[in-house]
Structures are given as structure tokens and as C-alpha cells.
Amino acid sequence: MSNAPQLRIPATYMRGGTSKGVFFRREDLPERAREPGPARDALLMRVIGSPDPYGKHTDGMGGATSSTSKCVIIAKASLPDHDVDYLYGQVSIDSAFVDWSGNCGNLSAAVGPFAIANGLVDPARVPENGICTVRIWQANIGKTIVAQVPVVDGQVQETGDFELDGVTFPAAEIVLEFLDPADEGEGGGAMFPTGNLVDELDVPGVGALKATMITAGIPTVFVNAADLGYDGTELQPAINEDRSALAKLEAIRVAGALRMGLIQAPEDAVTRQHTPKVAFVAPAKDYVASSGKRIAAGDIDLNVRALSMGKLHHAMMGTASVAIATAAAVPGTLVNLAAGGGGREAVRFGHPSGTLRVGAAVAQVDGQWTATKAVMSRSARVLMEGAVRVPADSF
Incomplete structure (x- = not known):
């Protein structure tokens, strides 16, 4: 009978917009899970609790919905004029699959706060009080997102009176700008890949x-x-x-x-x-x-x-x-x-x-x-921080 020990991996459980997911710094992942491949996918599936034939995610951090079966990996920026790289994995609930084909716009709201709190943004650019602009490279689709994150006493402001339908409690407003949002690399190489509006x-x-x-x-x-x-x-x-x-x-x-x-x-x-x-x-x-x-x-x-x-x-x-x-x-x-x-x-x-x-x-x-x-307002909040545990032989 297997009795592999559990690994302890630093992580933060965050809500972003109307979604929530498990956030990791890339450097905190086990070495074999830092690069794309089966090991990384298997690790994230075990964190979430997938695949789950019961559709409940009882043995993981997922919430058994598309909005709550998500993982995010953040690293120092690989491109100039950006603060962080943001990689998003949508974990399937009932099948052994992690989809890396797109972004999560809701969790994008949590990337800036996570980056500031984890020292991934130059401290000289974080105001004591005011708005910190975080430039995010969305690595799944190769696009830039600019997050305007409120800061109070040098810390990310999470509470506030901004209300977002679909989220129970108010929080601080985070304005997101999605620059050049069309993915010209897909389909027919245009915002409307068929060449038609309809x-x-x-x-x-x-x-x-x-x-x-x-x-x-x-x-x-x-x-x-x-x-x-x-x-x-x-x-x-x-x-x-x-x-x-x-x-x-x-x-x-x-x-x-x-x-x-x-x-x-x-x-x-x-x-x-x-x-x-x-x-x-x-x-x-x-x-x-x-x-x-x-x-x-x-x-x-x-x-x-x-x-x-x-x-x-x-x-x-x-x-x-x-x-x-x-x-x-x-x-x-x-x-x-x-x-x-x-x-x-x-x-x-x-x-x-x-x-x-x-x-x-x-x-x-x-x-x-x-x-x-494209511009919209969202909010984000840390729900829990510390470490997730996964069996060492699960990936």
C-alpha cells in the first residue's frame, strides 16, 4: 500500500472577480512542475481534486464548478516593461485534463495584488498610498493586461465599497485594461477570423x-x-x-x-x-x-x-x-x-x-x-494563504 508523504507547496487561495483559484509563485513549485508537461498538469489536477467522477472536488481545493477549478502560476516578467508573467490553467472537473488555451479575465484581477504582496513588483513603484500600476504579461495568449491596484499604508487594499454582481460582499475596486485584446494568432488572423461580422x-x-x-x-x-x-x-x-x-x-x-x-x-x-x-x-x-x-x-x-x-x-x-x-x-x-x-x-x-x-x-x-x-472593473481578495498539500507520488 502506498504511503508516500505529502509535499507542502506554498500557495495562496484567492478570489478574483467572480472566480477563485489557487495561486503559486513559479519558483515555489516542485522543479519538475515548473515547466509545461504531464508533471505540471498532474500536480495541478491533484491540488484541485480532479478528475473527480463524483463531481464534488471533496479531496481538493476546487469548488466543482468552472469558476472554482482554476490554478494560476506567477513569475517575474520575461519581457521588458512588464512586472510579472501570468499563466492560467483551467482544470477539468471530471476528466484528467488542464486547458491552457485561454485566459481567465476574472482571476486577472487577483494577479496584481498577488504580485505586489509577494514582492514581484519593484518596491520603488509601490506607493505608500494610492494606485499601483501592475503590467501583466498574460502568457497563455501573449497579451498585456494593466491592473490598477489600490494601496493603503504600503499594502494592497482589499476591502472597500465596490459591489460586483455575482460576489456576495463588497471589496476594493481594481480597474483592468486588456490591451490589444484580439488574438490575431488564432483562426483567420483577425479579430473576426471568418472575415465577417455575422x-x-x-x-x-x-x-x-x-x-x-x-x-x-x-x-x-x-x-x-x-x-x-x-x-x-x-x-x-x-x-x-x-x-x-x-x-x-x-x-x-x-x-x-x-x-x-x-x-x-x-x-x-x-x-x-x-x-x-x-x-x-x-x-x-x-x-x-x-x-x-x-x-x-x-x-x-x-x-x-x-x-x-x-x-x-x-x-x-x-x-x-x-x-x-x-x-x-x-x-x-x-x-x-x-x-x-x-x-x-x-x-x-x-x-x-x-x-x-x-x-x-x-x-x-x-x-x-x-x-x-477593453476596460472593466473587478475586485479581488486573499481567502487563505500558506501551503497546499499533495501526495508526493501524485505527479
């Missing part, structure tokens, strides 16, 4: 759907809620308890991934669960959020619901929020049309937990749309 997407078993496919923030496939028989006010139970609905939405995701050039064959989607995202949009309409809060149509520009790792998200992923902001700013996309059309520098959209305001700056260059930045 496509007819043929989905096996579903039929032809109008779709806007964009790579800003994270590759995302937007469709109209009405084309799926929805009105855009749905909460999690309406989708996540309907197996046929989940199967239909996964089919849309796979068809979109193929059309965007993210995968070469349908079976490849199994190894790319984190991206692309699928979201459905609808004009503004009154609804009651999951918290019981009433959302009035007059207070929002549109409704959006998005799926993450095969389930409807309880709020909205940060990266998908970037995609929403960018698509809304481009006249003629499904997102823009659902919001009422025209030029828009910012929108407030409704999601299952409430509302969120996001903005983006876009322009046409040589006939192609580009985005210079």
Missing part, C-alpha cells in the same frame, strides 16, 4: 444559425437567444438541468471552433474545453437575477448568457466580458444589434447574477476591425 453557422443536429465569431478577450461564438428558443433572461437551472440544451450548445461551440480554425476536427474539441466560449444575446428585458435582485430593462443595454466548460456561467467570465465589449462596439455584430445598434464605447449587460458595465475602443484599419483596449 456568419451563417451550420450546426449538425441544430441547423443554420446566425453567429458572430470574435477572438477579442477569448474566442467566442455569439448567437441570438431567440434562435435557440430563449429570451436571454435564463438562469442556470433553465440551461444546466436541460441535457438536450447543453448538447445543442456544445454542438454550436464545436461548429464555431471549426469555423474559426481553432480545431481541425470535431473530436479535437475534447482537448480544448475552455475555448471557444458560446454566448447567446437578446435585447434588454426585465428579469430577476439569481440573488433575487430585480433587473430593469431600462437599466441595461442587452442581456447575455454564456457557457463555460459546458455549463451556463453563474455570472459572466471576464474574458467573455471583453468579447462582449468589443463586439458591442462594432456596428452590425449580433451583440451590437441586440444592444440597439450604432456606435458604442461601452455597454451595460444583464447576466444571471446581475449587471456589468464594460467598454472597448475599436477602429477600422485597412478594412479590418481592430481593438486597442
Whole structure:
């Protein structure tokens, strides 16, 4: 019978936006897990408690949802004019898989505070009181994120009165700027990889759907809620308890991934669960959020619901929020049309937990749309710090 000792690995458990995950300094990981490969993936899966056929993560730090099955590795910056490298792993719940294909916009809010608290930002640049600007290299997608982190008495300010729908308690506001958010390296080499603002997407078993496919923030496939028989006010139970609905939405995701050039064959989607995202949009309409809060149509520009790792998200992923902001700013996309059309520098959209305001700056260059930045506010907080324990023979 195996009786391997447990390793003690320094770690911090943090909430960022509406997600939470286990944060590591790269230098604190066991040496064989500091580089990409099976050892690193196996370690992070054991930390989270995956794969778990029971879907509970009882024997790990995960929360058995896409929002809480996450790990982050932070290191000193590998590029000039940046403070840290940020690498994000989305850990599958019931399969032995870690997806490194995209970013987590919500946990991006926790990277700056973690970097400051762990001495990864030059102390000379951390004010005694004020805002510390942390330049983050998002290593998964090769993009820069600028975090504006409040500091009080030389320490990261975590408490405050900024309220974020989907998070129970208020905290300090952290403003995030996602620079040049379109991932031109994927698909067709453009923000809209098909070259169109709206496509007819043929989905096996579903039929032809109008779709806007964009790579800003994270590759995302937007469709109209009405084309799926929805009105855009749905909460999690309406989708996540309907197996046929989940199967239909996964089919849309796979068809979109193929059309965007993210995968070469349908079976490849199994190894790319984190991206692309699928979201459905609808004009503004009154609804009651999951918290019981009433959302009035007059207070929002549109409704959006998005799926993450095969389930409807309880709020909205940060990266998908970037995609929403960018698509809304481009006249003629499904997102823009659902919001009422025209030029828009910012929108407030409704999601299952409430509302969120996001903005983006876009322009046409040589006939192609580009985005210079997307901006949103989030918050972050340390939940626990110390060390995680994993059996030494688990990786």
C-alpha cells in the first residue's frame, strides 16, 4: 500500500472577480512542475481534486464548478516593461485534463495584488498610498493586461465599497485594461477570423444559425437567444438541468471552433474545453437575477448568457466580458444589434447574477476591425494563504 508523504507547496487561495483559484509563485513549485508537461498538469489536477467522477472536488481545493477549478502560476516578467508573467490553467472537473488555451479575465484581477504582496513588483513603484500600476504579461495568449491596484499604508487594499454582481460582499475596486485584446494568432488572423461580422453557422443536429465569431478577450461564438428558443433572461437551472440544451450548445461551440480554425476536427474539441466560449444575446428585458435582485430593462443595454466548460456561467467570465465589449462596439455584430445598434464605447449587460458595465475602443484599419483596449472593473481578495498539500507520488 502506498504511503508516500505529502509535499507542502506554498500557495495562496484567492478570489478574483467572480472566480477563485489557487495561486503559486513559479519558483515555489516542485522543479519538475515548473515547466509545461504531464508533471505540471498532474500536480495541478491533484491540488484541485480532479478528475473527480463524483463531481464534488471533496479531496481538493476546487469548488466543482468552472469558476472554482482554476490554478494560476506567477513569475517575474520575461519581457521588458512588464512586472510579472501570468499563466492560467483551467482544470477539468471530471476528466484528467488542464486547458491552457485561454485566459481567465476574472482571476486577472487577483494577479496584481498577488504580485505586489509577494514582492514581484519593484518596491520603488509601490506607493505608500494610492494606485499601483501592475503590467501583466498574460502568457497563455501573449497579451498585456494593466491592473490598477489600490494601496493603503504600503499594502494592497482589499476591502472597500465596490459591489460586483455575482460576489456576495463588497471589496476594493481594481480597474483592468486588456490591451490589444484580439488574438490575431488564432483562426483567420483577425479579430473576426471568418472575415465577417455575422456568419451563417451550420450546426449538425441544430441547423443554420446566425453567429458572430470574435477572438477579442477569448474566442467566442455569439448567437441570438431567440434562435435557440430563449429570451436571454435564463438562469442556470433553465440551461444546466436541460441535457438536450447543453448538447445543442456544445454542438454550436464545436461548429464555431471549426469555423474559426481553432480545431481541425470535431473530436479535437475534447482537448480544448475552455475555448471557444458560446454566448447567446437578446435585447434588454426585465428579469430577476439569481440573488433575487430585480433587473430593469431600462437599466441595461442587452442581456447575455454564456457557457463555460459546458455549463451556463453563474455570472459572466471576464474574458467573455471583453468579447462582449468589443463586439458591442462594432456596428452590425449580433451583440451590437441586440444592444440597439450604432456606435458604442461601452455597454451595460444583464447576466444571471446581475449587471456589468464594460467598454472597448475599436477602429477600422485597412478594412479590418481592430481593438486597442477593453476596460472593466473587478475586485479581488486573499481567502487563505500558506501551503497546499499533495501526495508526493501524485505527479
